[in-house]
Structures are given as structure tokens and as C-alpha cells.
Amino acid sequence: MTTVGKNLASRHAQDNDLASSTLLAVGSLSVRFPQGKQHLRAVSSVSFSMEPTESVAVVGESGSGKTTVLRAIAGLLSGQALISGSITLHGEELIGREEAQLRQLRGNQIGFIFQDPVNCFNPSMTIGAQLRRILKIHRPEVAKSNWDAEILSILGRVGIDGRGKLKNYPFEFSQGQLQRIMIAGVCLGSRPAILLADEPTTSLDVTTEAxxxxxxxxxxxxxxxxxxxxxxNLAVAAQICDRALVMYGGRVVEEASIIDLFDHPSHPYTRQLLKSLPHFPHRQGRLSPIPGELVAAIASEQGCSFRPRCAEVLGEICALQVPGLVPTGQLGQKAACHLFPAASAKGVDGGKDHGDEVSGGEESGAEGGRAEESEGACQAERKGIGEATSRRIGEATASR
Amino acid sequence: MSDRGDSTGTVAVVTEAVGLVKHYPISESISSRLTRRPKRKVHALNGVDLKVHSGETVGVIGESGSGKSTLGRLLLRLEVPTEGQVHFEGIDLASLKGEDLRRLRRNMGMVFQNPYSAVNRRRSVLAVVREPLEVHDIGTKSEQNLLALKALDLAGLSRSVAQRRSSELSGGQLQRVAIARAVVTKPRLIVADEPTASLDISVRAQVINLFADLRAELGLALVFISHDLGTVSYLADRSIVLYLGRVMETGRTAVIEREPLHPYTKALIASIPIPDPHQRRQAPDRGEIPSAVTPPPGCSYHPRCPLARPRCRTETPPLEEKRPSRWAACWEVPVMAAHEGGVLVGDPHASPPAGRSR
Structure with missing residues (x-):
């Protein structure tokens, strides 16, 4: 939900059929990895949704849980991961699906691009053989005799003249070329409704990145x-995304349109992060880094996980309560920080989802989302989730 | 023990490279040996000159495959050049062997890109930082500990970290340990090869500032290798832009980034993604860096260059002084009058800085 216009348009669609307007909905997603006696809490109650054709960035540092969210959506997490919440694509739940179903989905509906193109290809198979395999599995309707023509046309679209190169091995291509071929592979399967890209340009040179x-x-x-x-890389997000989720310590700490995020960031982490970026050309003076380092998100956390590094700590509340993600007052912008009064009021419910329940708050949130005004809808949605969660927490504490 | 006292305050040349060439042979298959095909080699560096003064930071900018890491390794004689010389404070490194070379090396330090593989993670932090002192036999055991603690201080690590095992530290802390180890012998030259590339953004700024402080405090010559112009922009007084083992452009960093002369530098700068959603830009440059095994004839940038003329395909442009104190290797950049330029990289009148404002 980026703009009022979009919201209004989507509201009408929602009135008729909720599932058709929302492409992807993630509700109270939590992912934990068993680690000794403790659980590594990689992702805690992450909720967001995406409309068709939207481009959303998940921005964060290592350990923020951003990649885990992406892998959870693609069903690529290891069997050890404890996942709760809900992930729906076109209204269909993805969590708990069989591997075979997921595999179909990944080839047809969901495309995935990895960070390191070199390790994504089988080094002992030619590029042609690897791309043909995609066609064989995901596009049985294409005749074998047309495979190479199809592959060449897709490679052409990503800017690679594949003629005579299909029998080359991955090592004969540069990193940038392999990244293009990986993108071609995604488009080859079919037209995916959504492309999940995990740091697709991080290992590339600047010119190739561009x-x-x-x-x-x-x-x-x-x-x-x-x-x-x-x-x-906030700059990459600024260049190609409409909206951004900023993650820290396994939680979404800010959600905003990309313009708002840069023009008036609301969470202290986002603000400090933007200040710490080296500008080019160099501006006078020193960089202002964020002090301290990211701490690994181990379970049983209390309070805001950014507190040890935050320049705007309010007091005890930051140490005691996990702030919930609530509207900041800026249209379409939400932040999880006690700086926003609404946050401290609802923080306990919104934030402390323990993810023990498999059912997410998304259904209740969606119901709330059908309220009248767009901004109101946003708040109602939030409230819906908040109430549902607080009820569940109430139950959880009662049972203890 | 070496003392910097004599060199501070002066603008002594710490390290000077002249006409550095480095080729790596490619291992040949039996069939190509039998057919006596000409031996193939990677042309990592093709004649690079560089001068770094005391207290000066020189940025080496380039994409992967440009030869920037090779240059760094040659400066410390971690590799032997195919042609050309490296002088360290006037001493030709090629003239030294074994013990003499090792003794000279205490005056040089290196910081690598990946602290996880550069630091022995089984040892305590103190032991890691103390190691160069032990190798060079500097001071008694207790003096070594003291120096190591001082170095950790300098790198912004608290003393409580010293007894911890390196494996307990985060990437940013580990890079600080690596930096502390590089400065513990009080070197006069440090080569840092992409020291911030593996760090998170919020931590990257800390390490950039640390380098700025160290430079000011120790007055050392710093060669800062990076593909990230933003980082170089903050630290380097002068920069050289490398492409396929040749210097494309050199001069003061602030001037290069404001008004690049060489088309390659322009393309590099125009490719940097801007952290501003109001300014979305298109990719300016075509193609990718060619293989260093078969570098293009003439100007190595011509296959990607929008200005390329027939001459560029056959003749290699020399690095000329195109503007006062600004050098570029391009046929299409005219030499401004009133300046008979020679091929003078790091010419004394591309003067070392009088301390950059912080």
C-alpha cells in the first residue's frame, strides 16, 4: 500500500475478491532454528503484503533475518527450521506444503535469484544442458526441437548472445553473465508472478551491477x-523498488514507500543507517557510524533489539517492551519504535508474538483491511492483528 | 625497533613503484604443450607507476580483474614483479632476500578483505595481535603484550576483548583486530585490500573512520584498494583508476570524482547506485571487463568506450598530464595548453597532502 490512489483502487478489488488483489501476504511469520538448548530466533512476527507488479525491498544487515524471510517464502529453509505464521500466494497457503508442490510452484509462480551466480550452476554441466532441464521440468509443452530456440531467445532478452555458447561450461562466463543467465533461467520456467532476489548484485562490479x-x-x-x-544496499533499493521493509534483529522495524523512507525515515535505526552511508562525491566531515554491532537474535529477547545502539532511547520502556509495528502518522508508513505513542500503547501486543501458533493473524488482519478508508484500513488491519495476538498471548500466559 | 620520528613532518616517499608488470602463466594442457602453441598468461599489471608519500593515502580503484590486488601484493613483495621495481624508502625490494627482506617487512602492514580467513580464529585476540612482534623479535614478552594492547586501543577495541578467542568476535571486531595487528609494529606503509567490503554497512562506516584516525595519528602511508568509490572518496588524497592492469586516470580524488577525465572513470562514477529514490539512473556503460588473458589491443578500454576511434584500437594511449596535476590515458582527452606534460604519476608536484580536513 504505497499511495492513496493505489489503496483506493485495491480496496474495490478487495471488496470483490481479497485473494485476487493481494499477490503475496505474509502474516506473523516467525522462524526459529534450534541451537543447542536455545532457539535462534531468526525472524519474529513479520507481516506484510504485496500487490501484483509491486517491487518491495527488504533492507537489513547480516543477521537481520531478511534472507530467512525470503527463503521461507520460497520454501527453501532447512527442515530444522521451526516456521509459524502464514505465507499466502494468490490466497493459497504455502507453509506446510509438500516439497513436490513447492517445487512446481518455484518453477512456475516464484522465481528465485541467488547472490552468488557462480555457485548456483553445476560446474560440470554445460549452460545449455542446465537451461534445457528447466524447460523439461517446467515447460513440458515446449517441443524438444524448440528448446534451443527458446533458450536463445530468452538469453537474448537478458542481453546475452547465446549462439554457440550453449555448450560452454559456467566457468567460461563472467560473474555478470552468469547472473544474467540465472535471471534468464527464472524467466525460462514460465512467467513467474513474483521474483525473489537475494542480494542479486552484491557480488558484482559496479558497472555490471548497474x-x-x-x-x-x-x-x-x-x-x-x-x-x-x-x-x-539502500542505494540498490532506492534505484529499483517502490516500497521498503527495514529489518533489524529479525523484525520489521520500518515499512514505508521508498520515497518516504529516504525523505523522512521514522525509525531511529533507519535514520542512523542513512546517515552512516558514505556519500559520493565525498561530503565534508566524518561518517557517522552506528555504534556497536548487530547482536545475533537469540530467543528470549526483551525490549527493542536496537536499544543498545540507539541514539534516541526513551528510557525503561525500550528495555522492557518490544515495540510493535504501527502507523507513524505518515500515510502508508509504519515503524516499530516507542517514539510513536501508538506504538507504546500497542507495543506489547503487536510485538510479542511468540510464534508458537501455526495460524497467523493474517485472517483477522485481512478482515480489518476491508474497513472504509484506506489509511483507516491500515490502522484497523494493525489493530486486528494486535487484538488477535494479545488474545493469544493472554491465553499463552494463562496456560503457563 | 623502528621509529617513525625521523620521517614525520617531512614528505618522504615511502614506497615507489616503477613500471610494474606482472604476468601469471596459465598452466598448459599437454596437448597445447605438444603443439607448441604460444604460452598464455594473465596480464595482471601492464606497467604501473605509483608513488606514496608519508602521511598520504592513495586509493586504488578498479573492478575485479583490474589488477588492483596484484598491485597491493607487489608493493609488499608478497609477489615478485615480472618487470619493474618497487622501492621502499629508497631500497629496491628485489635486492633483498630472506632475513633482510623479513626485517624490512616490519615496516609494512597489510589488511585483507576477509578478516575471517586472515585471522587465526583459534588464538586469543592478544596472541593474534602480538604475533608480528614475536616474528620480528621486538621487545620482551611483557613489552609485546603492552604494545599489542596499545594497538587494540588504537583500533577501538576495549581491553576486555584481548583475552577472548578470535572466533567469538563479529566480522567488524575481527577486522579491527586485523587492523590492530597490521599497525602493531608501527609500520610506515599499510596496504589495505578491500578492508570494508565484507562488513555490514553500519560497521563499514566505523572502519572507514578508524582508517582516517590511524592515518592522522600514525602519519603512515596508506594504499587503500577498493572497488567502492564511495569509500575511497572518504579516505584517499589521491587515487589511481586501474583497468586491465593499466592506469586510466590519476590525480587528486576530490578532483577526479567531481570531474573525471577518462571515459572509464566517468562510466564507473555513473554506475554507482545513488541512495536516493528521486534520482534513478540508467546503466551508462556497455559490456564487461574483458579477460586479462587476451587484453584488447590498443587502449584496453576501447571495446566498451563510447568515444572509441580507429586509433584507439591499435595504439595504446600514454598516461599524460592532461590538466595541471591530472593524468589520464586517453586519446580523446585533449591536453590543455600551458602544460607540457610528461608521464609523471605521483610527480612530486602532485603534492602530498597537508593533512586532509577531517
């Missing part, structure tokens, strides 16, 4: 596929 970003932009303009981009 090309890949432009390619992603073009492909989206052409095919209208949605993009969920995980990146640590």
Missing part, C-alpha cells in the same frame, strides 16, 4: 512480475 539492475527494471516493465528484493 546493468543487472536495469535488466530487472526492464523485465518488470515488460512482464509485470512483482519483485521482492533482499539487499543490504
Amino acid at each position: 546493468h543487472v539492475l536495469e535488466l530487472l527494471r526492464e523485465l518488470r516493465a515488460e512482464s509485470g512480475m512483482a519483485l521482492l528484493l533482499v539487499t543490504h
Whole structure:
């Protein structure tokens, strides 16, 4: 929900059929990894939704849980991971699906681009053989005799002249070329409704990075596929995304349109992060880094996880209560910080979802979302989740 | 023990590279040996000159495959150049061997990109930082401990970290340990090869500031290798832009970034994603860096260059002084009058800084 216009438009669609207007809905997603006696809490109650053709960035540093969210959506987390909450694509629940179903989905509806293109290809198979396999599995309707023609046309679209190169091995291509070929592979399966990209340009040189970003932009303009981009680089997000989720310590700490995020960031972490970026060309003076370092998010956390590094700690409340993600007053912008009064009032409920329940708060949130005004809808949605969660927490504490 | 006292305050040249060439042979298959095909090699560096003064920071900018890391390793003689010389405070490194070279090396330090592989993570932090002192036999055991603690202080690590095992530290802390180890022998030259590339953004700024402080405090010559112009922009007084083992442009960093002369530098700068959603830009440059095994003839940038003329395909442009104190290797950049330029990288009148404002 970026703008009023969009909201109004989508509201009408929602009135008729909720599932058709929302492409992806993640509700109270929590992911924990068993680690000795403790649980590593990688992701805690993350909720967001995406409309078709939208491009959303998940921005965060290592350990913020951004990649885990992405992998959870694609069903690529290891069997050890304890996942709770809900992830729906076109209204269909993805959590708990069989591996075979997920595999179909990944080839047809969901595309995934990894950070390191070199390790994503089998080094002992030719590029042609690897791309043909995608066609064989995901596009049985394409005749074998047309495979190479199809592959060449897709490679052409990502800017690679594949003639005579299909029998080359991955090592014969540069990193940038392999990244393009990986994107081609995604488009080859079918037109995915959503492309999940995990740091797709991090391992590339600047000039190549600029090309890949432009390619992603073009492909989206052409095919209208949605993009969920995980990146640590705010500049990359600024260049190709409409909206951004900022993650810290496994939680979404801010959600805003990309313009709002840069023009008036609301969470102290976002603000400090933007200040710490080296500007080019160099501006006078020193950089202002965020003190301290990210702490690994181990379970049983109390209070705001950014507190030890925060320049705007309010007091005890920051140490005791986990702030919930609530509207900041700026349209479409939400933040999880006690600076926002609404946050401290609702913080306990909104934030402390322990993710023990498999059912997420998304259904109740969606019901709330059908309220009258767009901004109101936003708040009602939040409230819906908040209430549902507080009820559940109430139950949980009662049972203890 | 070495003392910097004599060199501070002066603008002594700490390290000077002249006409550095480095080729790596490619291992040949039996069939190509039998057919006596010409031996192939990677042309990592093709004639690079560089001068770094005391207290000066020189940025080495380039994409992967440009030869920037090779240059750094040659400066410390971690590699032997195919051609050309490296002088450290006037001493030709090629003239030294074994013990003499090792003794000289205490005056040089290196910081690598990946602290996880550069630091022995089984040892305590103190032991890691103390190691160079032990190797160079500097001071008694207790003096070594004291120096190591001082170095940790300098790198912004608290003393409580000293007894911890390196494996308990985060990436940013570990990079500080690596930096502390590099400065513990009080070197006069430090080569830092992409020291911030593996760090998170919020921590990256801390390490950039740390380098700025160290430079001011120790007055050392710093060669800062990076693909990230933003980082170089903060630290380097002068920069050289490398492409396929050749210097494309050199001069004061602030001037290069404001008004780049060489088309490659322009493309590099135009490719940097801007952290501002109001300014969305298109990729300016075409193609990718070619293989260093078969570098293009003439100007190595010509296949990607929008200005390329027939001459660029056959003749390699020399690095010329195109503007006062600004050098570029491009046929299409005219030499401004009133300046008979020579090939003078790091010419004394591309003067070392009088301390950059912080």
C-alpha cells in the first residue's frame, strides 16, 4: 500500500475478491532454528503484503533475518527450521506444503535469484544442458526441437548472445553473465508472478551491477512480475523498488514507500543507517557510524533489539517492551519504535508474538483491511492483528 | 625497533613503484604443450607507476580483474614483479632476500578483505595481535603484550576483548583486530585490500573512520584498494583508476570524482547506485571487463568506450598530464595548453597532502 490512489483502487478489488488483489501476504511469520538448548530466533512476527507488479525491498544487515524471510517464502529453509505464521500466494497457503508442490510452484509462480551466480550452476554441466532441464521440468509443452530456440531467445532478452555458447561450461562466463543467465533461467520456467532476489548484485562490479539492475527494471516493465528484493544496499533499493521493509534483529522495524523512507525515515535505526552511508562525491566531515554491532537474535529477547545502539532511547520502556509495528502518522508508513505513542500503547501486543501458533493473524488482519478508508484500513488491519495476538498471548500466559 | 620520528613532518616517499608488470602463466594442457602453441598468461599489471608519500593515502580503484590486488601484493613483495621495481624508502625490494627482506617487512602492514580467513580464529585476540612482534623479535614478552594492547586501543577495541578467542568476535571486531595487528609494529606503509567490503554497512562506516584516525595519528602511508568509490572518496588524497592492469586516470580524488577525465572513470562514477529514490539512473556503460588473458589491443578500454576511434584500437594511449596535476590515458582527452606534460604519476608536484580536513 504505497499511495492513496493505489489503496483506493485495491480496496474495490478487495471488496470483490481479497485473494485476487493481494499477490503475496505474509502474516506473523516467525522462524526459529534450534541451537543447542536455545532457539535462534531468526525472524519474529513479520507481516506484510504485496500487490501484483509491486517491487518491495527488504533492507537489513547480516543477521537481520531478511534472507530467512525470503527463503521461507520460497520454501527453501532447512527442515530444522521451526516456521509459524502464514505465507499466502494468490490466497493459497504455502507453509506446510509438500516439497513436490513447492517445487512446481518455484518453477512456475516464484522465481528465485541467488547472490552468488557462480555457485548456483553445476560446474560440470554445460549452460545449455542446465537451461534445457528447466524447460523439461517446467515447460513440458515446449517441443524438444524448440528448446534451443527458446533458450536463445530468452538469453537474448537478458542481453546475452547465446549462439554457440550453449555448450560452454559456467566457468567460461563472467560473474555478470552468469547472473544474467540465472535471471534468464527464472524467466525460462514460465512467467513467474513474483521474483525473489537475494542480494542479486552484491557480488558484482559496479558497472555490471548497474546493468543487472536495469535488466530487472526492464523485465518488470515488460512482464509485470512483482519483485521482492533482499539487499543490504539502500542505494540498490532506492534505484529499483517502490516500497521498503527495514529489518533489524529479525523484525520489521520500518515499512514505508521508498520515497518516504529516504525523505523522512521514522525509525531511529533507519535514520542512523542513512546517515552512516558514505556519500559520493565525498561530503565534508566524518561518517557517522552506528555504534556497536548487530547482536545475533537469540530467543528470549526483551525490549527493542536496537536499544543498545540507539541514539534516541526513551528510557525503561525500550528495555522492557518490544515495540510493535504501527502507523507513524505518515500515510502508508509504519515503524516499530516507542517514539510513536501508538506504538507504546500497542507495543506489547503487536510485538510479542511468540510464534508458537501455526495460524497467523493474517485472517483477522485481512478482515480489518476491508474497513472504509484506506489509511483507516491500515490502522484497523494493525489493530486486528494486535487484538488477535494479545488474545493469544493472554491465553499463552494463562496456560503457563 | 623502528621509529617513525625521523620521517614525520617531512614528505618522504615511502614506497615507489616503477613500471610494474606482472604476468601469471596459465598452466598448459599437454596437448597445447605438444603443439607448441604460444604460452598464455594473465596480464595482471601492464606497467604501473605509483608513488606514496608519508602521511598520504592513495586509493586504488578498479573492478575485479583490474589488477588492483596484484598491485597491493607487489608493493609488499608478497609477489615478485615480472618487470619493474618497487622501492621502499629508497631500497629496491628485489635486492633483498630472506632475513633482510623479513626485517624490512616490519615496516609494512597489510589488511585483507576477509578478516575471517586472515585471522587465526583459534588464538586469543592478544596472541593474534602480538604475533608480528614475536616474528620480528621486538621487545620482551611483557613489552609485546603492552604494545599489542596499545594497538587494540588504537583500533577501538576495549581491553576486555584481548583475552577472548578470535572466533567469538563479529566480522567488524575481527577486522579491527586485523587492523590492530597490521599497525602493531608501527609500520610506515599499510596496504589495505578491500578492508570494508565484507562488513555490514553500519560497521563499514566505523572502519572507514578508524582508517582516517590511524592515518592522522600514525602519519603512515596508506594504499587503500577498493572497488567502492564511495569509500575511497572518504579516505584517499589521491587515487589511481586501474583497468586491465593499466592506469586510466590519476590525480587528486576530490578532483577526479567531481570531474573525471577518462571515459572509464566517468562510466564507473555513473554506475554507482545513488541512495536516493528521486534520482534513478540508467546503466551508462556497455559490456564487461574483458579477460586479462587476451587484453584488447590498443587502449584496453576501447571495446566498451563510447568515444572509441580507429586509433584507439591499435595504439595504446600514454598516461599524460592532461590538466595541471591530472593524468589520464586517453586519446580523446585533449591536453590543455600551458602544460607540457610528461608521464609523471605521483610527480612530486602532485603534492602530498597537508593533512586532509577531517
